[in-house]
Amino acid sequence: MLPNIPYTDKKRIVIIGAGFGGLALARELAKRDDIQVVLIDKNNFHQFQPLFYQVATAGLEPSSISFPLRKAFQSQKNVHIRVTEVTSVNTDRKSLNTPLGEITYDFLVIATGATTNYFGMKEIEERAIPMKSVSEALAIRNRVLQNLEDALAVDTDDEREGLMSVVIVGGGPTGVELSGSLAEMKKYILPKDYPELDFSNMKIYLLEGLDKLLSVMSEESSKKSRRYLEEMGVEILTGQAVAGYDGKYVTTKQGMKIRTDNLIWAAGVKANALNGINPEVLVKGGRIKVDEFNRIQGYTDIFAIGDVASMSEGKFQNGHPQLAQPAMQQGKALAKNIWRALEEKPPVAFKYNDLGSMATVGRNKAVVDLPFIKFQGFFAWLTWMFVHLFSIVGVKNKVLTFINWFWSYVTFDQSLRLILTPKVLVPGFVEELEPEHGKPAGV
Numbered sequence: 001m002l003p004n005i006p007y008t009d010k011k012r013i014v015i016i017g018a019g020f021g022g023l024a025l026a027r028e029l030a031k032r033d034d035i036q037v038v039l040i041d042k043n044n045f046h047q048f049q050p051l052f053y054q055v056a057t058a059g060l061e062p063s064s065i066s067f068p069l070r071k072a073f074q075s076q077k078n079v080h081i082r083v084t085e086v087t088s089v090n091t092d093r094k095s096l097n098t099p100l101g102e103i104t105y106d107f108l109v110i111a112t113g114a115t116t117n118y119f120g121m122k123e124i125e126e127r128a129i130p131m132k133s134v135s136e137a138l139a140i141r142n143r144v145l146q147n148l149e150d151a152l153a154v155d156t157d158d159e160r161e162g163l164m165s166v167v168i169v170g171g172g173p174t175g176v177e178l179s180g181s182l183a184e185m186k187k188y189i190l191p192k193d194y195p196e197l198d199f200s201n202m203k204i205y206l207l208e209g210l211d212k213l214l215s216v217m218s219e220e221s222s223k224k225s226r227r228y229l230e231e232m233g234v235e236i237l238t239g240q241a242v243a244g245y246d247g248k249y250v251t252t253k254q255g256m257k258i259r260t261d262n263l264i265w266a267a268g269v270k271a272n273a274l275n276g277i278n279p280e281v282l283v284k285g286g287r288i289k290v291d292e293f294n295r296i297q298g299y300t301d302i303f304a305i306g307d308v309a310s311m312s313e314g315k316f317q318n319g320h321p322q323l324a325q326p327a328m329q330q331g332k333a334l335a336k337n338i339w340r341a342l343e344e345k346p347p348v349a350f351k352y353n354d355l356g357s358m359a360t361v362g363r364n365k366a367v368v369d370l371p372f373i374k375f376q377g378f379f380a381w382l383t384w385m386f387v388h389l390f391s392i393v394g395v396k397n398k399v400l401t402f403i404n405w406f407w408s409y410v411t412f413d414q415s416l417r418l419i420l421t422p423k424v425l426v427p428g429f430v431e432e433l434e435p436e437h438g439k440p441a442g443v
Helices: 020-029 049-056 122-127 134-151 157-164 173-193 219-231 324-342 378-391 395-411
Strands: 011-016 035-041 045-047 066-068 079-083 088-090 095-098 101-104 107-110 114-116 166-169 204-208 235-238 242-245 249-252 257-259 263-265 269-271 288-290 302-304 309-311 357-362 365-369 374-376
Touching (some): 011 020, 020 035, 020 324, 049 378, 134 157, 166 173, 173 219, 219 235, 219 365, 288 302, 357 378, 365 378, 374 378
Parallel strands (some): 035 079, 288 309
Antiparallel strands (some): 045 066, 088 095, 095 101, 114 269, 249 257, 357 365, 365 374
């Protein structure tokens, strides 16, 4: 196969990954028609990761937080999108190996983001459910809802407790937001859907290896989020490091044993580095060491941005937070430096503008840490909604998300509780049609 990307006399910038950093970079570069941009991603859409937990808890449909890449660049003829995976990079040939064939570059930008880190625990990797993509969030929704259906038909209280209870590992923003959303479902929605079940049997556990939640945020936000969750009925277990999971019981290094059929892993991430990059530039978490211009050490034409990059800058000597804002800011800054390089001008060092961090716990409950103020409660919740709503790509997605949020707030009901499992077709499979009067259906 061939990628069929036209050869021109324009400089070709290849971007691997259409996350926050890759998309921001591609959008900036696309403003100039004297360069060629090739955007590679294994999906044909951009995913808004901060709202994965709402897909997992039936608050939003996957389409509400996903945006087609081709639609984003419909008017840019110099942008070429290829849906594939990069297996390796040939730095000497300045090319990438993909299932579509070899793709050459003048400048290469690695924006592959991060994936779930199981810290070498194969048992956890095989049985826990991660949440680093829309499809994984949908898998959580399917699992939780299907287990509630199954709980109606089991014979023992132990089986029922296992099917209904959920253990979430990781006390960062993802774990806090997911456990709060599940607690609200348990209180307001599920008892109406399943009146035959006793929801006192549904336990929601949040496990964190450190001694507090939201460790990257302020002490006030950490304490407030814990109090909110405890008031909502979430059992918070800090200082508990998971040791194993056999599909029925979660065990911790501190000796705890928790019954559940649902283990959701939100305890850490590791960078998606590429084969072919000098392994000596990899640092903690698999991140790629870059200089102040996002240039990978030892290379002049290969860059890394976002979660996969580790830059020592200012107070972030061990790399910037693996969040959307650093990735987007690096993407925009790198676009300007690529332009400067094409104009034979010196690059400008990247400086991160820390806009703060926030997390929502539930209805009217959120915590916000801004550089100049910290606050919690209803106003923090409104701030969280406003920031996330306007960060979503696409006007239609913003409108759909707002409608779903408004409806949920007014009715206490998301109304999106569908168990959607894809049908897997083998290559060459042709589905047989029901015959009608001797003819295939539809003829």
